[in-house]
Structure formats: structure tokens, C-alpha cells
Amino acid sequence: MQSLQQQIKVYEEEIQAFQPQNAQELEAYRIKFLGTKGIVKQILGEMKNVPGDQKKEAGQLLNAFKQLAEEKWESNKHLQEGSNKKESNIDLSLPGSQVQMGTRHPLRMVENKMVGIFEKLGFSVASGPEIEDDWHNFGSMNLPEHHPARDMQDTFYVSQNPDWLLRTHSSSIQARVMENEQPPIRVVCPGRVYRNETISARAHCFFHQMEGLYIDKNVSFADLKQTLYYFVTEMFGANTKVRFRPSYFPFTEPSAEMDISCTVCGGDGCSLCKHTGWVEILGCGMVHPNVLRNFNIDPEVYTGFAFGMGVERITQLKYQVNDLRLYSQNDIRFLRQFESI
Numbered sequence: 078m079q080s081l082q083q084q085i086k087v088y089e090e091e092i093q094a095f096q097p098q099n100a101q102e103l104e105a106y107r108i109k110f111l112g113t114k115g116i117v118k119q120i121l122g123e124m125k126n127v128p129g130d131q132k133k134e135a136g137q138l139l140n141a142f143k144q145l146a147e148e149k150w151e152s153n154k155h156l157q158e159g160s161n162k163k164e165s166n167i168d169l170s171l172p173g174s175q176v177q178m179g180t181r182h183p184l185r186m187v188e189n190k191m192v193g194i195f196e197k198l199g200f201s202v203a204s205g206p207e208i209e210d211d212w213h214n215f216g217s218m219n220l221p222e223h224h225p226a227r228d229m230q231d232t233f234y235v236s237q238n239p240d241w242l243l244r245t246h247s248s249s250i251q252a253r254v255m256e257n258e259q260p261p262i263r264v265v266c267p268g269r270v271y272r273n274e275t276i277s278a279r280a281h282c283f284f285h286q287m288e289g290l291y292i293d294k295n296v297s298f299a300d301l302k303q304t305l306y307y308f309v310t311e312m313f314g315a316n317t318k319v320r321f322r323p324s325y326f327p328f329t330e331p332s333a334e335m336d337i338s339c340t341v342c343g344g345d346g347c348s349l350c351k352h353t354g355w356v357e358i359l360g361c362g363m364v365h366p367n368v369l370r371n372f373n374i375d376p377e378v379y380t381g382f383a384f385g386m387g388v389e390r391i392t393q394l395k396y397q398v399n400d401l402r403l404y405s406q407n408d409i410r411f412l413r414q415f416e417s418i
């Protein structure tokens with residue numbers, strides 16, 4: 078009896094001093110004292126050795142001990158996982174964990190910059206659907222059925238009769254603008270376009286264009302040149318030179334392609350400009366009278382210019398990205414390089 082009393086006293090002290098910090102410590106305690114092979118059970122088992130006249134006293138002692146052991150567990154139950162914590166043991170002095178910030182896609186950043194330059198000149202922004210009908214993508218743009226120039230742009234057809242297709246150029250957006258607005262019209266139309274091309278470093282089945290359209294009385298080729306020259310100097314710097322080469326587009330007459338002095342070598346010749354000193358950046362021209370007529374705009378009263386350029390191309394020239402596939406591979410190492418531009 079004496080030794081039992083002493084034993085209980087030692088355990089009581091241990092229980093009183095015990096301050097569990099987490100679920101594991103609490104569980105270890107429960108197993109040690111309250112488990113099926115725990116100390117409480119073990120001491121209860123020793124009752125049989127207590128002489129009969131002391132049994133009553135020993136019973137009270139044991140009950141009190143059992144109660145103490147259980148109360149300790151009860152009062153710390155909130156530490157158990159999944160229980161509703163009354164008190165939290167969050168360490169408020171710990172440094173916070175870093176949140177990874179997302180960034181804009183490089184093409185979107187460049188597109189925003191391109192749009193911003195034209196907005197300064199008074200252009201507004203228009204958009205249109207990526208799935209188009211034949212009329213808005215081809216017919217109204219002076220490309221009637223069987224026109225050979227349709228082969229210039231390998232088209233993805235969604236359905237035939239009626240013809241639904243993935244727009245092959247952002248000119249379809251200017252068609253929608255002319256349909257809904259009367260001159261003066263001054264818009265830029267950025268958007269994703271699709272062409273059925275084998276994917277490689279230099280070609281992709283989808284890419285991004287930005288089209289510009291300006292229609293008013295007395296708009297001339299000189300206005301076109303000055304507008305594009307302003308764009309180039311804003312985008313690539315004041316020392317950039319431009320040149321225009323005659324070209325052909327069904328929706329413009331006359332048509333031209335514009336080159337700028339190479340953004341890598343400045344005109345001395347390098348692999349980017351194939352040692353010519355010049356790189357092509359866009360197509361442009363005066364809106365064809367047939368296109369104006371298609372939208373009930375009188376070509377005797379109004380003239381206009383249009384231009385179209387690839388956002389990937391501008392990004393390549395500005396940041397020397399040499400593989401078109403990088404833009405859509407979602408490689409974070411590539412994308413992160415544009416964080417600060």
C-alpha cells in the first residue's frame with residue numbers, strides 16, 4: 078500500500094507538470110496513462126494485492142488518480158488533429174511564405190505596347206470573333222471564291238456550307254468595324270489568327286496580328302508612311318530606319334511591305350537579317366475601292382489605309398526570340414525573362 082501510494086504520487090506530479098504542445102505529445106500521453114496497457118489500468122490491476130482493510134482507502138486514491146489523468150487528457154483534447162482548435166499554436170513571429178506572382182505573357186505585353194503607341198495617335202481598339210464566316214475573312218476583303226490569293230493563307234475550316242472558318246488574318250476585324258461604323262474610322266484590331274501550317278521554329282498554326290485601319294476624306298499614302306514611321310521609332314528607337322517595297326494584297330491598292338533596319342546589327346548585316354541589314358515587319362496599303370464599296374463607303378469621297386503585322390514578329394525583333402514555339406509551350410523559365418519589361 079505504501080509503495081502504491083508513492084507510485085501514484087510520482088505519476089500525479091508527472092501529469093500535473095505535463096503541458097502537451099501538439100497532437101503527437103497528447104497521443105503519447107494518452108497511450109502511456111490511459112491506454113489499454115497504460116499506467117491507470119496497470120495500477121488498477123494492483124488493487125488485488127492490497128490487503129482487505131486498506132482496499133477502501135486505496136480505491137479512493139486510485140479513483141482520484143484516474144480522474145486526474147482523464148481530466149488532463151480532456152482539457153487538451155483541442156490539440157487533436159481535426160478538432161476545432163480553441164487556441165491556436167501558430168507562431169506569429171515566423172516570416173511569411175513567399176507568394177509567386179504571375180506575369181503577363183510576353184506577347185500580351187508587346188501587344189499592349191503596340192496598341193498604346195497607336196492610341197497616342199488617336200486610334201481606338203476593336204476586336205472580333207475568332208470563328209468567322211467566309212464573307213468577313215475573305216469575300217468582303219476583295220477575295221471572292223476561287224480567288225488564287227486565298228491560297229496565300231492556308232485556312233482551317235470549321236464547317237462547309239455555310240463556311241465557318243478560323244480567321245486567317247485580323248483583317249476580318251476591320252471588316253466588322255466597317256460594317257458597323259461610318260468614316261472617320263481609326264482603329265487597331267489585335268487578335269489571334271490561325272493558319273494550317275506545320276509547326277516549326279518559324280511557323281505556327283496560330284499566331285497574333287494587329288491590324289490598323291484609317292478611313293477618312295483625304296487619307297493618303299503619306300499618312301500611312303508617317304503613321305508607321307512613328308510606330309517604328311516608338312517601338313524600336315529613334316535611329317531605326319524604314320523602307321517600303323511594292324507588294325500585293327487583294328484588299329489594298331497600291332500595296333507595300335515595310336522593312337526596318339535590323340534590330341540586332343543596326344544594318345551592318347547579321348544572321349537575323351540574312352546579311353541584308355533589313356528585316357520585314359508588316360504589310361500595308363491603301364484600302365481597295367472594292368473593299369470600301371462592300372461596306373457602302375463611297376471610294377469617291379473616302380480613302381483609307383490599312384496595315385497588318387505579326388505580334389510574334391515584333392516580339393522576335395525586339396527581344397530576339399528565335400523560336401515561335403516558345404510562346405505556347407508555357408515554359409516558366411522562358412516566360413519569367415519578360416517579368417520586368
Ligand code: PHE
Nearest residue numbers: 246248326360361383384385
Ligand atoms: N492581312 C494581311 C496578312 O495577314 C496583312 C495586311 C493587312 C496587309 C492590311 C495589308 C493591309 O498577311
